[in-house]
Amino acid sequence: MNEKLSYQVTVNGVAFDVDADRDANLLSLLRDQVGLTGTKQGCDDCECGACMVLVDGRPVNSCSYLAVQTGGRDVTTIEGLAEDDELHPIQQAMLDHAGVQCGFCTPGMIMSAHALLETTPKPSIEEIRIGLSGNLCRCTGYQSILNAIGSAANAAD
Amino acid sequence: MSLTDSTPAAAQRFVRADGPEKVTGSGRYAADLELPGMLHAAFRYADMAPARLAGIDTSKAAAMPGVLAVMTAADVPDLRYSPGIADRKLFATDMVRFEGEILAAVAATTPAIAAAAAAAIEVSYESLPAVTDIETALDPAAPLVHPEWADYQVDEGIVREGNLACFSSIERGDAEAAMHEAHTVVTSRYVADGCHAVPIEPRAVAAQWEGNKVTIWSSTQVPFDARAGVCETLQMPTNRVRIIVPHLGGGFGGKCGFHYEAHVAALARAARRPVKLVFSRAEEFLAPDRRREGMVFELTSALDADGRLQARTGTVLIDCGAYVADAAFFPQLAAMHAVGPYQVPNIKIDASLIYTNHQPSGSVRAPTAPQACWAVESHTDELAAAAGLDPVEFRRLNAVDSRTVGPTGQTYEEIGLQECIDAATNAVSYGDELAEDEAIGVAIGWWPTFVSPAGAFLKMDEDGSVQILTGAQECGTGAVMTLRQLAADELGIDPERIEMIYQDTAAAPFGPGATGSQTLVNNGRAVIAGAKQIADQLRELAADQLEAAADDIVLIDGIAHVAGSPTAAVAIDDLAATAAGGELLLGHGSDPFPEPPEAVGTTCVGDQGLTAWVGPQFSCHAVRIRLDRDTGVVRVLDVGAAHDSGTIINPAGALGQVHGAVMMGIGQALTEGTVYDEHGHQRNADLLEYKLQTIADVPHIHTSFIEPPTNNAGPRGAKGLAEAPNVATAAAISNGLAKLIGTPVRMLPMTAERVWDTIGSAHDQVAAATEGHGK
Numbered sequence: 001m002n003e004k005l006s007y008q009v010t011v012n013g014v015a016f017d018v019d020a021d022r023d024a025n026l027l028s029l030l031r032d033q034v035g036l037t038g039t040k041q042g043c044d045d046c047e048c049g050a051c052m053v054l055v056d057g058r059p060v061n062s063c064s065y066l067a068v069q070t071g072g073r074d075v076t077t078i079e080g081l082a083e084d085d086e087l088h089p090i091q092q093a094m095l096d097h098a099g100v101q102c103g104f105c106t107p108g109m110i111m112s113a114h115a116l117l118e119t120t121p122k123p124s125i126e127e128i129r130i131g132l133s134g135n136l137c138r139c140t141g142y143q144s145i146l147n148a149i150g151s152a153a154n155a156a157d
Numbered sequence: 158m159s160l161t162d163s164t165p166a167a168a169q170r171f172v173r174a175d176g177p178e179k180v181t182g183s184g185r186y187a188a189d190l191e192l193p194g195m196l197h198a199a200f201r202y203a204d205m206a207p208a209r210l211a212g213i214d215t216s217k218a219a220a221m222p223g224v225l226a227v228m229t230a231a232d233v234p235d236l237r238y239s240p241g242i243a244d245r246k247l248f249a250t251d252m253v254r255f256e257g258e259i260l261a262a263v264a265a266t267t268p269a270i271a272a273a274a275a276a277a278i279e280v281s282y283e284s285l286p287a288v289t290d291i292e293t294a295l296d297p298a299a300p301l302v303h304p305e306w307a308d309y310q311v312d313e314g315i316v317r318e319g320n321l322a323c324f325s326s327i328e329r330g331d332a333e334a335a336m337h338e339a340h341t342v343v344t345s346r347y348v349a350d351g352c353h354a355v356p357i358e359p360r361a362v363a364a365q366w367e368g369n370k371v372t373i374w375s376s377t378q379v380p381f382d383a384r385a386g387v388c389e390t391l392q393m394p395t396n397r398v399r400i401i402v403p404h405l406g407g408g409f410g411g412k413c414g415f416h417y418e419a420h421v422a423a424l425a426r427a428a429r430r431p432v433k434l435v436f437s438r439a440e441e442f443l444a445p446d447r448r449r450e451g452m453v454f455e456l457t458s459a460l461d462a463d464g465r466l467q468a469r470t471g472t473v474l475i476d477c478g479a480y481v482a483d484a485a486f487f488p489q490l491a492a493m494h495a496v497g498p499y500q501v502p503n504i505k506i507d508a509s510l511i512y513t514n515h516q517p518s519g520s521v522r523a524p525t526a527p528q529a530c531w532a533v534e535s536h537t538d539e540l541a542a543a544a545g546l547d548p549v550e551f552r553r554l555n556a557v558d559s560r561t562v563g564p565t566g567q568t569y570e571e572i573g574l575q576e577c578i579d580a581a582t583n584a585v586s587y588g589d590e591l592a593e594d595e596a597i598g599v600a601i602g603w604w605p606t607f608v609s610p611a612g613a614f615l616k617m618d619e620d621g622s623v624q625i626l627t628g629a630q631e632c633g634t635g636a637v638m639t640l641r642q643l644a645a646d647e648l649g650i651d652p653e654r655i656e657m658i659y660q661d662t663a664a665a666p667f668g669p670g671a672t673g674s675q676t677l678v679n680n681g682r683a684v685i686a687g688a689k690q691i692a693d694q695l696r697e698l699a700a701d702q703l704e705a706a707a708d709d710i711v712l713i714d715g716i717a718h719v720a721g722s723p724t725a726a727v728a729i730d731d732l733a734a735t736a737a738g739g740e741l742l743l744g745h746g747s748d749p750f751p752e753p754p755e756a757v758g759t760t761c762v763g764d765q766g767l768t769a770w771v772g773p774q775f776s777c778h779a780v781r782i783r784l785d786r787d788t789g790v791v792r793v794l795d796v797g798a799a800h801d802s803g804t805i806i807n808p809a810g811a812l813g814q815v816h817g818a819v820m821m822g823i824g825q826a827l828t829e830g831t832v833y834d835e836h837g838h839q840r841n842a843d844l845l846e847y848k849l850q851t852i853a854d855v856p857h858i859h860t861s862f863i864e865p866p867t868n869n870a871g872p873r874g875a876k877g878l879a880e881a882p883n884v885a886t887a888a889a890i891s892n893g894l895a896k897l898i899g900t901p902v903r904m905l906p907m908t909a910e911r912v913w914d915t916i917g918s919a920h921d922q923v924a925a926a927t928e929g930h931g932k
Contacts, residue, residue, distance in 0.1 A: 031189075036182070037182070037185065037186075037188075037189035038181070038182015038183065039182070040186070040188075040357075040358070040406070041188065041359070041435075042357045042358065042359065042438065043438040043843070043844050044437060044438055045438070045843065045844070045845065047438075047843070047844035047845050048357060048438075048844055050357055077182065078180075078181065078182035079181065079182045079183070081181070082181050087177070087180065087181070091180040091181065092180075094180050095173065095176045095177070095180060098173070098809045098810075098812070098813050100173065100176055100179050100180060101407075101633035101634065101635065101813055101817070102356070102357070102358065102404075102405060102406045102407040102408075102632060102633025103175070103178075103179030103180075103184060103404060103406065103633070104186065104356070104357045104358040104404075104406030104407060105357045106179050106180055107180075107182045110180065128852070129852050129853045129855070130853065132851075132852045133851045133852055133853040134851075135851075135852070136357060136844070136849050136851065137357065137852070138355055138356060138357050138407050138409065138817070138821065138849065139407055139633045139634075139813070139817045140813055140816060140817050141813075141815075141816030141817040141818070141819055141820035141821075141855065141858065142816075142820065142850075142851075142852040142855045143816045143855055143858060144812075144813060144816065145852065146852065146855065
């Protein structure tokens with residue numbers, strides 16, 4: 001049997017004691033143990049970005065990130081962005097600009113955008129293109145997502 | 158023309174009711190479901206294919222701790238299914254025909270145990286020769302993909318023999334005679350690879366039995382088709398099978414049809430526990446009976462001295478793959494696209510759907526059309542060059558227009574194709590000087606409006622809020638949200654007051670699902686009919702209270718008032734409260750759908766009823782590209798996309814469809830193609846080697862909607878829009894490339910390698926010609 005490891009991980013500000021296989025990835029930890037299913041599995045090999053989360057504020061594809069590496073660290077998922085009933089400005093912009101269709105890429109897309117705007121608050125269009133190029137969307141053709149992220153950045157102080 | 162990308166957002170009346178849960182991660186997709194005691198499913202696929210099955214031994218798998226069920230063909234009813242041609246079984250029996258064929262299924266306590274048990278099943282095979290080339294598959298000496306094909310049940314009128322799964326021809330006039338009399342004759346050959354729908358959500362199915370009834374949560378675009386498939390293969394009545402679709406993470410046709418609902422239901426029954434199946438990305442590429450079909454085109458066209466089309470003959474070969482899935486209607490649809498929206502008086506097109514040992518083909522967004530449009534429109538630019546005409550002028554001269562007769566004898570009412578050509582070319586400044594290594598390619602396309610039965614229930618409760626129960630299915634397009642707008646306008650209330658129940662076969666009447674761009678056209682018709690019944694009830698109630706005639710009552714902005722007397726009014730909410738104490742406000746609708754128009758003078762072998770179209774949609778895409786001649790890499794810079802899809806009811810949703818389809822079209826043009834080995838196995842079944850377009854690739858897309866008054870279509874003249882914008886993009890890119898290289902790239906996708914090779918060949922030909930001239 002796969003060796004189990006016990007450690008504590010903080011997800012969206014809440015500490016969880018977990019007991020996970022040594023080779024478990026962060027995606028399965030979040031979905032199966034922490035119980036947050038907003039982070040999606042789209043490919044399992046770092047190609048689609050649907051599983052994007054933040055570890056200590058930095059974006060990672062959780063499908064290819066060992067869960068044990070998050071021991072003692074802060075993980076932020078899509079469920080951690082809105083405050084009470086108030087959507088995060090990126091979430092609101094994605095709705096306002098029709099950047100959401102099927103919604104399956106949306107959590108990962110928003111997490112990548114969040115990471116981009118943290119480091120580059122006023123990105124150029126090219127910087128948005130580069131910052132989100134690891135997130136695949138098959139529905140929107142991306143134009144509405146470009147508009148949404150640009151708008152969210154411009155609306156911020 | 159009334160709507161473009163620059164129409165203000167406030168004027169784009171779009172209400173995406175499922176938006177908040179999608180941006181917060183609280184929306185549940187099929188893979189997110191957990192039920193008490195739930196087991197996990199895994200399939201055992203063919204280890205080699207094609208092959209004859211010599212034996213399956215499941216004993217070791219069944220004995221593994223944590224395994225609660227192992228199933229093979231012996232555990233389900235022995236029957237074949239599939240629309241049109243019943244050639245499919247849930248589990249392989251005597252033969253495996255492609256690498257994604259399922260031999261057995263396992264249910265276990267964890268996904269890892271299920272996978273290990275599936276791998277522990279022992280199978281013995283006898284290898285068979287593979288059929289992988291549609292151009293030789295009909296040779297008498299070719300092995301038969303289905304040796305027992307003659308025993309299958311088929312729909313009446315399907316023409317078939319051996320590896321020819323289905324044949325259809327379209328003939329009008331005398332094409333051969335016209336060829337002899339023509340001024341110019343051009344023959345072209347084009348070959349398109351297959352490709353994939355690639356929804357970002359891999360499919361998932363969960364099933365739970367309670368007594369003799371089963372509930373199945375499935376990521377399907379077509380819950381009623383899925384229910385029919387379960388009922389047929391597990392031999393159950395419809396009222397014991399309930400399909401629920403949680404949020405659906407995209408489909409693009411890939412999740413149409415009936416796939417794994419019966420496998421998972423059968424596992425859950427055998428294990429006496431709920432079971433969930435979640436596909437990996439590799440499975441999503443390899444296993445479903447759905448991929449875009451590879452095709453080969455041989456086209457010959459004749460022009461008169463003025464460059465007018467006189468005749469076209471053509472042969473279209475379509476790679477069916479190992480099973481027919483829903484592709485039995487592909488030949489005639491492909492034949493229609495091999496002619497295109499042109500005034501050609503004489504045509505003869507033969508189209509053949511051919512069995513191979515590849516993954517089965519099935520409807521992916523505008524099946525057969527992007528490939529056929531790519532071939533035909535590339536051929537059309539060759540015709541224009543032969544006639545000495547600019548490609549756009551050639552199209553203006555030959556394309557159909559209002560009140561003209563199309564190639565199959567359908568006379569069009571008001572259509573906007575010529576206006577589409579104007580709008581798309583103007584959007585990219587066609588004719589202006591371009592930078593070095595840039596060109597603009599132009600292509601036109603068409604697509605039918607599909608009609609089918611559909612029903613809706615509506616109820617207005619005591620507070621004036623409304624629920625619509627519809628068999629429509631949301632797959633991301635937002636088309637079901639448009640149904641709220643239609644009902645709201647009939648009832649005179651805010652669409653925000655309307656909730657939708659659209660993903661449960663036990664709750665709603667039949668609908669075709671998210672397939673064939675049908676939601677607005679067919680479910681819209683049903684919702685309007687149901688809403689009218691409630692509106693009539695409201696008018697009767699208001700007439701009583703206002704002492705007026707019901708026919709004089711107007712419902713608008715939440716108020717019922719007497720026409721011409723806005724103050725003689727009562728709130729619709731108050732009428733709803735009154736009704737709640739007596740006769741309830743209920744509506745149901747399912748109006749008959751429009752009759753197909755006539756195809757005059759056309760004869761067909763294997764007719765599939767697709768030679769004349771209700772509400773034909775037209776489009777023109779004009780694409781400015783830049784070519785890197787050193788690498789063959791093509792960059793798409795600007796796209797003018799103009800569409801006549803009738804009346805646009807939901808502008809923001811419509812724009813989203815065009816933008817998404819154009820990007821999919823760019824991918825199909827340049828990077829998306831399945832690569833097979835000599836056994837018919839896919840070599841690029843992952844997102845690293847099968848390249849989708851990313852946000853870094855987005856060009857400027859300038860969209861225009863041409864909205865001619867349309868009678869014979871959906872509500873308010875709407876024709877549907879999800880597929881039409883996927884038709885012409887690859888063709889337009891091809892024509893831009895041919896301008897830059899001097900000859901078309903005759904294979905799709907037009908990868909950098911193929912472009913580079915074509916540049917080299919063209920260069921060699923020019924060099925040889927120059928050398929010959931010098932001598």
